[in-house]
Amino acid sequence: MKRILSNIGMALTSLMTIPAIAETAGKVDQYSLNMTKGVTDISAEVYDLHMLMFIICVVIAIGVFGVMFWSILFHRKSRGVKPAHFHESFKVEIAWTVIPFIILIFMAVPAAKTLIAMEDASEPDLTIIVTGSQWKWHYKYMDDGVEYYSKLATLPDEIKGKLEKGENYLLEVDRPLVIPINKKVRFLITSDDVIHSWWVPDFAVKQDANPGFINDAWAIVNEPGVYRGKCTELCGKDHGFMPVVVIAKEEGAYNEWLSEQKAMLAAAKAEEQRLLAMNMTMEEAMATGEKVYLANCAACHMPNGQGLPGVFPALKGSKIATKDEPRHIEILLNGVAGSAMQSYAKQLSMPDIAAVITYERNAWGNNTGDLVQAKDINAAMNGK
Amino acid sequence: MTSLSTEHQGSGHDDHHDDHHEHAIPKGIKRWLYTTNHKDIGTLYLWFAFIMFLTGGAMAMVIRAELFQPGLQIVEPGFFNQMTTVHGLIMVFGAVMPAFTGLANWLVPMMIGAPDMALPRMNNWSFWILPFAFSILLASLFMEGGGPAFGWTFYAPLSTTYSNDNTALFVFSVHMMGASSIMGAINVIVTIFNMRAPGMTWMKMPLFVWTWLITAFLLIAVMPVLAGAVTMVLTDKFFGTSFFDAAGGGDPVMFQHIFWFFGHPEVYIMILPAFGIISAIVPTFSRKPLFGYASMVYATTSIALLSFIVWAHHMFTTGMPVFAEMFFMLATMLISVPTGVKIFNWVATMWRGSLSFEVPMLFALAFIVLFTIGGLSGLMLAITPLDFQYHDTYFVVAHFHYVLVTGAIFSIMAAVYYWLPKWTGKMFDITLAKWHFWCSLISVNVLFFPMHFVGLAGMPRRIPDYALQFADFNKWISLGGFAFGLSQLIFLALLIKACRKQGDPVSSQVWEGAEGLEWEIPSPAPYHTFETPPVVK
Amino acid sequence: MLQKDYEKYYVPAQSRWPFVGACALFLMAVGAGNLVMEHSKGGIGNSKYLLAVGSAILIVMLVGWFRNQIQESMTGMHCAQLGRSYRQGMAWFIFSEVMFFVAFFGALFYARVISVPWLGGASNNQMTNEVLWPSFQAIWPLLETPDGTKTEQMGWFGLPLINTIILLVSSVTCHMAHVALEANKRGTLKAWLGLTVLLGCTFLFLQVEEYIHAYTEMGLTLQSGVYGNTFFMLTGFHGFHVTIGTLILFIMLLRIMKGHFSPENHFAFQAGSWYWHFVDVVWVMLFFFVYIL
Numbered sequence A: 001m002k003r004i005l006s007n008i009g010m011a012l013t014s015l016m017t018i019p020a021i022a023e024t025a026g027k028v029d030q031y032s033l034n035m036t037k038g039v040t041d042i043s044a045e046v047y048d049l050h051m052l053m054f055i056i057c058v059v060i061a062i063g064v065f066g067v068m069f070w071s072i073l074f075h076r077k078s079r080g081v082k083p084a085h086f087h088e089s090f091k092v093e094i095a096w097t098v099i100p101f102i103i104l105i106f107m108a109v110p111a112a113k114t115l116i117a118m119e120d121a122s123e124p125d126l127t128i129i130v131t132g133s134q135w136k137w138h139y140k141y142m143d144d145g146v147e148y149y150s151k152l153a154t155l156p157d158e159i160k161g162k163l164e165k166g167e168n169y170l171l172e173v174d175r176p177l178v179i180p181i182n183k184k185v186r187f188l189i190t191s192d193d194v195i196h197s198w199w200v201p202d203f204a205v206k207q208d209a210n211p212g213f214i215n216d217a218w219a220i221v222n223e224p225g226v227y228r229g230k231c232t233e234l235c236g237k238d239h240g241f242m243p244v245v246v247i248a249k250e251e252g253a254y255n256e257w258l259s260e261q262k263a264m265l266a267a268a269k270a271e272e273q274r275l276l277a278m279n280m281t282m283e284e285a286m287a288t289g290e291k292v293y294l295a296n297c298a299a300c301h302m303p304n305g306q307g308l309p310g311v312f313p314a315l316k317g318s319k320i321a322t323k324d325e326p327r328h329i330e331i332l333l334n335g336v337a338g339s340a341m342q343s344y345a346k347q348l349s350m351p352d353i354a355a356v357i358t359y360e361r362n363a364w365g366n367n368t369g370d371l372v373q374a375k376d377i378n379a380a381m382n383g384k
Numbered sequence B: 001m002t003s004l005s006t007e008h009q010g011s012g013h014d015d016h017h018d019d020h021h022e023h024a025i026p027k028g029i030k031r032w033l034y035t036t037n038h039k040d041i042g043t044l045y046l047w048f049a050f051i052m053f054l055t056g057g058a059m060a061m062v063i064r065a066e067l068f069q070p071g072l073q074i075v076e077p078g079f080f081n082q083m084t085t086v087h088g089l090i091m092v093f094g095a096v097m098p099a100f101t102g103l104a105n106w107l108v109p110m111m112i113g114a115p116d117m118a119l120p121r122m123n124n125w126s127f128w129i130l131p132f133a134f135s136i137l138l139a140s141l142f143m144e145g146g147g148p149a150f151g152w153t154f155y156a157p158l159s160t161t162y163s164n165d166n167t168a169l170f171v172f173s174v175h176m177m178g179a180s181s182i183m184g185a186i187n188v189i190v191t192i193f194n195m196r197a198p199g200m201t202w203m204k205m206p207l208f209v210w211t212w213l214i215t216a217f218l219l220i221a222v223m224p225v226l227a228g229a230v231t232m233v234l235t236d237k238f239f240g241t242s243f244f245d246a247a248g249g250g251d252p253v254m255f256q257h258i259f260w261f262f263g264h265p266e267v268y269i270m271i272l273p274a275f276g277i278i279s280a281i282v283p284t285f286s287r288k289p290l291f292g293y294a295s296m297v298y299a300t301t302s303i304a305l306l307s308f309i310v311w312a313h314h315m316f317t318t319g320m321p322v323f324a325e326m327f328f329m330l331a332t333m334l335i336s337v338p339t340g341v342k343i344f345n346w347v348a349t350m351w352r353g354s355l356s357f358e359v360p361m362l363f364a365l366a367f368i369v370l371f372t373i374g375g376l377s378g379l380m381l382a383i384t385p386l387d388f389q390y391h392d393t394y395f396v397v398a399h400f401h402y403v404l405v406t407g408a409i410f411s412i413m414a415a416v417y418y419w420l421p422k423w424t425g426k427m428f429d430i431t432l433a434k435w436h437f438w439c440s441l442i443s444v445n446v447l448f449f450p451m452h453f454v455g456l457a458g459m460p461r462r463i464p465d466y467a468l469q470f471a472d473f474n475k476w477i478s479l480g481g482f483a484f485g486l487s488q489l490i491f492l493a494l495l496i497k498a499c500r501k502q503g504d505p506v507s508s509q510v511w512e513g514a515e516g517l518e519w520e521i522p523s524p525a526p527y528h529t530f531e532t533p534p535v536v537k
Numbered sequence C: 001m002l003q004k005d006y007e008k009y010y011v012p013a014q015s016r017w018p019f020v021g022a023c024a025l026f027l028m029a030v031g032a033g034n035l036v037m038e039h040s041k042g043g044i045g046n047s048k049y050l051l052a053v054g055s056a057i058l059i060v061m062l063v064g065w066f067r068n069q070i071q072e073s074m075t076g077m078h079c080a081q082l083g084r085s086y087r088q089g090m091a092w093f094i095f096s097e098v099m100f101f102v103a104f105f106g107a108l109f110y111a112r113v114i115s116v117p118w119l120g121g122a123s124n125n126q127m128t129n130e131v132l133w134p135s136f137q138a139i140w141p142l143l144e145t146p147d148g149t150k151t152e153q154m155g156w157f158g159l160p161l162i163n164t165i166i167l168l169v170s171s172v173t174c175h176m177a178h179v180a181l182e183a184n185k186r187g188t189l190k191a192w193l194g195l196t197v198l199l200g201c202t203f204l205f206l207q208v209e210e211y212i213h214a215y216t217e218m219g220l221t222l223q224s225g226v227y228g229n230t231f232f233m234l235t236g237f238h239g240f241h242v243t244i245g246t247l248i249l250f251i252m253l254l255r256i257m258k259g260h261f262s263p264e265n266h267f268a269f270q271a272g273s274w275y276w277h278f279v280d281v282v283w284v285m286l287f288f289f290v291y292i293l
């Protein structure tokens, strides 16, 4: 309640936005006008610091504008005021140089303290490598071998306005990151392609993911819950569609989740091996392929396979997708160096890769009739 | 001084000069293409800047229309990024900087009692490069692959490995803009150093001249660095270098250091002349001399010097070591002190003055209040731990639009209203001007103030679509944006009227209380002023 | 108001050259931009002609503009104040050039002091090295990049040293030419200036040799990591400036042959000589930071 009040107070400082406030006042509890207090000690500290700075700024503003408006009201020509002639005062000048300076020192001290606390990522209980790529996050638990991709789960039709937008529109992913509470979790943040930035407001963590370098950040989460954030560095076309979702669990639940993941990983490996030995039919391959394509490739090559001319090549009618099958496989396995086309060898299973290639070679009028099987992919992968 | 009949231009290959006695003004298109007159060039710059402002503004309208409600309605994400990028580039390099250069051209010679700029031909060259540079930039929007889509800050490797080939055009157009700015700045500096009338000592120069002198110095110091940055982007993208690629021993963050070493002084390039303008207008309408002239000069100098050591406050989240973050935080905070001195001096100038509120003064007062708001949010951004939360959200967008739109742009509008009667000899349409002011003032705050809230609540910048909790605010922001855009059409109408010389004639002083050499010459200012220098006492 | 000793500042009449120059830059930018784009698509097409036409117009423009200027100067239109404007303009132009080099020196220092050590695990980047580049060793010059491109170091002894001496000597000869001009010894002037131009050409010739050696025998190329990048960009832009400087001095020589310049009035010559000294100072910095350190 107190928070809501202070939010409203803040909002009122802007006379200009009263209409907006009026309309939204009823829904204030749905969201906040202010920075979140978050769920870590650091984020709470940051919030307090923010409010302190905000209040100092408001006080300064009121002081300065107060004097100014006093002049505007009382020292106006229309009231017949005769202008004074002073235009210099060494003492005053010194005063308003020194006093702001002192105010700044008052601001800098707590800021420096918080900063030093934030940057101390030493002695973590758990380390997770967070890797951004266009436009998804990859999480890898350093000590447990669990790793997976996490990407936007909002449906394209919601974005296009053909379906009603769900509650967590643009803030939901297929596989969230899961961490334990009350543990120091260190995030090692990097990127496979351009610069991204991993931001979870509730942790007060925002770190750029620079390709070729690793930055670190950390959080000790105090409450279980679902925390949502976003990529905050412009990273190309779908920068706006790259959310971060972190679920913080009690330690027990977390451990349970972790062993589930390990089991799932093992099962998926086994399934992949099993499928390696099997052949898909054309229908199966096309059905799976379309799903994989829409989930992974359509962002760039577009659902109709026509790409974006000059940026992402069309696959419809392209030489590689209609003729050069070995190169097609190779591109999926290795990506194209120095371009946005990344390697999918780690992101997709072999059957999925086979299916998506088959799909690309037969969809949109690319009627090659080629049917690629998982074992072809396996051969290409291990042949080199 | 120079006179040249139209026939002469047509026939002669050699430029003709005579004894500077006739006063015929060249006519037709050639007057503008071949001019060496600082007033003509000033006019060209100002109109160019205004057209660019409308162009960049139209792109902002596309942005605001797309952000009017959640979901993708009007443009594709790729095109949205092009709009953001080109909006930023055009507003910064095409609107604000040329507008200030135009004002410098018109005013600096008149204020210091010089017959013209020191290097008049180069002056014309600096101007004419600009329309060409921007036509290249704008043309790339219509080419296959589209225009630049990596933000006006063009961070590598998004602008190198992951951009499309049209980046080459972007690079060369930025080279041209840089060349233009550097030549413009050299001209201003040399004019001020070398062309002051007898008796116009340093500490008698109007503050607009001082602030421009320092701005010009900043320009010469940092525009070449920008040229270096785009050159490295070019070679990284097309010629296999790896300045910004870790695989070859480089670092993408190195790009940001080089860019912001230019970029931060650049933002002061966009505000120091504004300080000069406000320092001219506030005393006039307070009928009281500027308070603390000398401290204004020192404050401007300190801001300029400090601006070279704060650049990395744009990079707090890039993973710099703590001591670097600390240093840049403290250095950045320090800039508030000299900036504060300026604000306080203006307030002290008004204190116990005899104030009246003509249109230029209205804009100047709005500037002081709204720029201070923008400055204070800048101060909050400077606090590193807080910037981790603010960075790349709409809080930053709110900050820089307050300092740029209600700062730089409002100061330019104030300047135009202040000096327009001197330029045309006629008073502008005051009713329209007041409409322009009040519509702009209200709508600009509806436009930019709520951005603080959506930013704090977590809306990132540079996104074409957003989560539902930001919907209501964005609607208001967009409506404010459309209203602000329409308000500028009033300004357009007013300027067209003024250029057609409609309105009541004005005296040479124009404003009661205006002081300075430019107010001692007739209105409109003759084509050539100060053929023989005035003596300043 | 009129002061007795006041000279009228020369404000030139209208001139078409600035506008022509702007058009030239436009053509050059479009040409160069498209050239680069064609090059990246693996072929060079017609835009090279656009670039050539633009450059040709630029040259015509420079010739025309300077010819006007020289005529004005020779017919005494210029006054001392204008001379000061030109000198100050040139000085600030050189300052802007210095800042251009600062950007590249900045890249060099950043690579040496920050990015390469960080890739090797220094500062807060231990994990960068352990996880991403485990076998990378941070050594400057960077002879093996993180992705394994190998190259060799360009030593300072030999050609670079000779080139340093050549440029230093040429700075002296340029100064001697200036002294001779001020003493109105035209013969000596021509000799010293001719020698300077010759030294400039020699420098360029040797630098081309050095580049050929680097490319063919050492595997040191523009592509070989940040060491090669900074090496070629710095020495390359410097070489470009030497070329311009040599051309300027050569034109000065031609003008002197035609009898231009007097001991009192020789702005163009002085500007050229300043430029030459600037190019020389940049080289000394290069020699120290790129080659020796």
Ligand code: HEA
Binding pocket: A060, A064, A099, A100, A101, A103, A104, B153, B267, B268, B270, B271, B313, B314, B332, B333, B335, B336, B337, B339, B340, B341, B343, B371, B372, B373, B374, B375, B376, B378, B379, B381, B382, B383, B387, B390, B391, B392, B396, B399, B400, B403, B404, B407, B408
């Ligand atoms: C005209 C342009 C202009 C101006 C003048 C400023 C002025 C300032 N700016 Fe701003 N800034 C921008 C344009 C400008 N900025 C732009 C364009 C960006 C975004 C770039 C991008 O990423 O695209 C940006 C971004 C930006 C950031 C990075 C944010 C981020 O990306 O995370 C920071 C961080 O420190 C910052 C700080 C400041 C500060 C401290 C000032 C100070 O100069 C302000 C000083 C003024 C005051 C403080 C108010 C008046 C003073 C008083 C009344 C005295 C009393 C006060 C005290 C004692 C506190 N700015």
Ligand code: HEA
Binding pocket: B053, B054, B055, B056, B057, B058, B060, B061, B063, B064, B084, B085, B087, B088, B089, B091, B092, B095, B096, B150, B151, B152, B153, B397, B401, B404, B405, B408, B409, B447, B461, B462, B463, B464, B481, B482, B483, B484, B485, B486, B488, B489
């Ligand atoms: C001086 C610089 C300047 C100026 C004046 C402006 C002016 C405006 N800016 Fe912008 N802006 C920047 C500099 C500037 N901006 C920069 C540097 C960025 C960062 C870019 C980046 O991220 O890389 C940015 C980014 C930016 C964003 C963030 C985009 C994003 O992150 O996705 C937004 C969003 O609302 C925005 C809006 C506006 C609006 C509504 C105006 C308005 O003030 C414009 C008003 C003017 C007009 C509208 C023109 C006049 C009217 C017409 C032409 C008639 C048509 C009118 C109608 C149809 C109504 N700007």
Ligand code: CUA
Binding pocket: A132, A135, A195, A196, A197, A231, A232, A233, A234, A235, A236, A238, A239, A240, A242
């Ligand atoms: Cu990833 Cu923005």
Ligand SMILES: [Cu+2]
Binding pocket: B263, B264, B267, B310, B311, B313, B314
């Ligand atoms: Cu800054």
